[in-house]
Amino acid sequence: MIYRSKAPLRLGLAGGGTDVSPYSDMFGGAILNATISLYARAAIEPIAENKVIFESADRKEQLECEAVFPLTCDGKLDILKGVINRVAKDYGIPSGFKLTTFVDAPAGSGLGTSSTLVVAVLGAFAEWLKLPLGEYDMAHLAYCIEREDLQQAGGKQDQYAATFGGVNFMEFYGDKVIVNPLRIKDKYLDELENNLVLYYTSTSRLSSSIISEQQKNVTEKKEASIEAMHHLKEQAVMMKEALLKGTIDKIGEILDYGFQHKKNMAKGISNSQLDEIYEAAKRAGASGGxxxxxxxxxxMTFYCPGNTRYAVVDALNAFGGQVKRYHFTHQGVNTWTI
Structure with a gap:
């Protein structure tokens, strides 16, 4: 038997960073995101030997160890070990197994890859062990594994996006998370998908260092950083209204509004190369990104009104990155057995 799972990556459209403590604890956060047709995938095959065999197919990494829990987190596939350790602790694991994973986007690329992978692996275990995990339960457990067990800096949105799927307006109040699915007309979502260009800069970054500085700025009550997050929370509400009302061409301006404020949250959010790409896209016709x-x-994502996406794509191609095709998806984590 093979127990499979896939969970969708997400585009954060507005409010990014306001889901991170301590800001969300002190002021409440708001995020608007949408899942897309890029996935984290996991497969579990029980085996007779008392071993855990890891195969991270996208990273070309393999590892084998004794099925003695907790597994030692030593810098090698720790995110997978973290999920296994929590499942073994809370529910028990009956035998050895092979865990195969694959993610459709590189780590550190800004689409929530790490958190989505945690959700996918949890989904495979839930399918195998018949774990009684609802959507909120799974998302919260994934959050606890990353932020508490593994002590990785970050927010809460990615785990909930991967679990619920679709377009969601999310609210964060301390430990409380409220996921509000948005009923957006198909023609509005089709227009957004047509006009929103997803571009991979061919660079990655360690998000934890940027997030740690953002958290420090809030703790130290740095006014410019906190004010920027207030504006991003407003942006999430603006984005929700534009999508629900169908004023889709306002989205470029809303994205630009958020981009200008987000750069004030912490150092390193943008740099000269990213600013150059952003300005080139705007000169080619993008209204924001x-x-x-x-x-x-x-x-990076860019909103291209009318038929400007083709000129924008041409401008972006000059920088050596890659425009990625995608579709919006409605379903969150999905599991099955073969």
């Missing part, structure tokens, strides 16, 4: 995730590299 953003850096995905914490910033510093990875994917």
């Amino acid at each position: 953003k850096i995905s995730g914490a910033g510093g590299g990875g994917f």
Whole structure:
């Protein structure tokens, strides 16, 4: 038997960073994101030997160790070990197994790859062990594994996006998370998909260092950083209204509004290369855009009104990155057995 799972990556459209403590604890956060047709995938095959065999197919990494829990986190595939250790602790694992994983986007690219991979692996375990995990339960458990067990800096949105799927307006109040699925007309979502260009800069970054500085700025009550996050929370509400009302061409301006404020949250969110790409896209016809995730590299998205996407794509290609095709998806983590 093979127990499979896939969970969708996400585009953060507005409010990014306001889901990170301590800002969300002190002021409440708001995020608008949408899942896309790029996935983290996991497969579990039980085996007779008392071993855990890892195969990270996208990273070309393999590892084998005794099935004695907790596994030692030593810098090698720790995110997978973290999931296994929590499942073994909370539910028990009955035998040895092989875990194969694959993610459709590089780590550190700003589409929530790490958190989505945690959700996918949890989904495979839930399918194998018949774990009683609802959507909120799975997302919260994934968050606890990353932020508490593995002590990795970051927010809360990615785990909930991967679990719920679709276009969601999310609210964060301390430990409380509220996911509000948005009922957007198909023609509005089709227009957004047509006009929103996803561009991989062919660089990646360690998001934890940017997020750690962002957290420090809030703790130290740095006014410019906190004010920037207030504006990004407003941006999430603006984005929700534009999508629901169908004023899609306002989205470029809303993205630009957020991009200008996000750069004030912490150092390293943008740099001269990313600013040059951004300005080139705007000269070619984009009305706004953003850096995905914490910033510093990875994917960028640009809103291209009318038929300007073709000129924008041409301008972006000059920088040596890659425009990535995608579709919006409605389903979150999905599991099955073969």
